[in-house]
Amino acid sequence: MTTSAPAFNPLDLSHSEDPYPRLAALRRERPVSTPLPGWHVVVRDADVRAVLADPALWSSRRNNSSVPDTPEADRELALSQLDPPAHTRLRRLLSPAFARTVVAELEPVVRERAEALAGRFEQDTDLVGAFAAPLPRAVLAAFCGVDDADAADYDRWAATFTDLLGHRAHAEWPAFERWALRETEGRVRVLQQLDRTEAVTFLHFLIVAGVPNLRHALGNLVLRLLSEDHWRAEGLPEAIEESLRLDPPALWQMRTATRDTTVGDSPVRAGERVVAVVASANRDPARWGANADAFRPDRPGVRAHLAFGKGPHACLGASLTRLQLRVAAEVLIGRYPKLRLAPGFRFRRAGDFMSRGPAALPVHLE
Template sequence: MTAAGQAASAVPEIELTAEVLRDPFAVYGRARERAPLGRLLIPGLGPVWAVLRYGPAKAMLGDPRFQPSSASFMRPGVPGDCLPYMTTMTERPAPEHARLRRLVSPAFTPRRAAEFRPRVQAVVDALLDALPAHAGEDGVVDLLRHFAWPLPMEVICELVGIPEAGRPVWRECGAFIAAGAGRGFAESLPGVIAGARAAVARRRREPADDLLSDLVRAQADDGDRLTDTELVTMVWHLVLAGQTPANLIANAVAALLSHPGQRAALRDEPGLMPRAVEELTRWCGPTLLSIPRYAREDAELGGVTVREGEGVVAVVAAANRDPRAFADPDRLDVTRAPGPAAHLGFAHGPHFCVGAALARVQAEVALTTLLGRHPGLSLAAGDPVPAPDPGVWRPSALPVRL
């Protein structure tokens, strides 16, 4: 048997069982220690290659031979008139993706995210002001429903410049995305796209200090113009992509409340928060699996030949706890110093999350303010029950006592 054949025969098969949904870090971790690649059986998508170790996962995410495509995304129930707006930047071929990313990246720099921090702080303060009113007679409030879920949508509406009167449909769509309710998302999508069109038209007439005005200027000033369809697509896609901080914040709160020593370290040294957000993203970030990519040609990965057209996912949950890249990787340590290996919670390479800087700012502001206002915050029902979502690590609810 050839070396490639021996490698293929050692590949573990991983089914998305209840055990995987309950503790993906343990299940994927065991598979990672058996082989660098596995075969993941995903209902509706079929078997795909699962890259389990940090080195091959990072290499695959940065390799132009592995690209997302329209097959990477499922759109059940999306109305026909919305379909022209459904091909996002992520799905575009490499040259088009690079063109669009070059046009929009200036609106998402760390500097712009830092400038937006006061507006994030205002949203966080308003949500926390209202939080006690949502508590039941027993003093328990669902932090997921009343804080983590609405926060990113309010931030996005501020960022894009959606007026208060136009926000209800955006909030509805965001709630469906956060809850994994695909049908509800499809039903609310036309309203969001109509709102995006209206917002673009308004910012053409009335520029302001927001992301949408930046995009409109990019369309008008740059030789590689955004088309109107691309611009509206970019705006509504913020709704989808911008929900990541909701689950990151919820996971982070649960982790810190379950690790009182880590919470105490942050209380004693608040300046650790940026480092803590990186560690929490590594240790319990919401992304379990990357968006599927497809091999454009036969390519070797982790000692296995991936054939042209075959699907590949990076198992972020395994790669971010790979002992080959991180010391004592299963231990949460908010004081962990940056090392040579950066976590893959925001992906890597050409498709690195364009909104990562804004997500970090939201998490930092939310966690700092929440823990500062409610030093006695505690879990009301033990560790949260994970939602049955194979791609996203998130709680079904986050009941706490303030």
């Protein structure tokens, strides 16, 4: 095997306007690369799946965390930063609230919020600013049962709290925490079995996990449907899966080796990091065939992509996401059947180093 493909440094944003040609070269020539000491980047579907499936070997503990490493501070770790058994306990308590049938009850609210935003578009709208960014905040507010009186505050928090690092130092944190504690004791029933710190942590994590990813997913979906000449309501669920496969908002997940081991054929020492690049696995011809880069909503097993992760940490919000993407697209297509990208549109990436979606989507409505 040749090793001419340069290593993929996940912290280097310069690759992310279009990381795919580079990831394809790595899959062929260098399936495990080491861009930084102690960081191993895996790009093949089989290796990515193996890493995500095995929390005993590949730990999620304290991923992207800035809280102190003490047993008390564990209650400030997000669900995605815990390993079994703490993760298993919390996930069991929270899962029922995210079940497909439970989330389906929100459909009328999602439609109403999407219609309200879409009804306010003007000619030459930026669909990210006017729709893809505010809709996920409004839907998460409905999911969390935010009162009208708190809606403006919540919307601002949901727009500001976008990552897990250092959020408690934010000027708005005390007000958010007061609100979250009130909700814990009141209406947000899913939280009543958690202790108070865990509940605040979770309400915050819902924003971080749910809002930016959904904004990117919605922007990526609209862009994909328009550029593939697929702007129609028929077959939307499959088109959504194919969009998530080709353009996953979360590009990669990180894990830490709990003991000396190997990934692919490469040695990894205990404590070293593995970056599992789902964006690459999702286009691996070994899994998806020779047309892996093509948009084919009718491909068999289209839902088996890794955009929502895999294994014990797989996205809890997947049903809410699928519902929201479908309803949002139905509303846009229903109102603006002739919508098209503004001439000269060029993709500019938004998102931190882990995520990818369009910064803006200038469109003509008809």
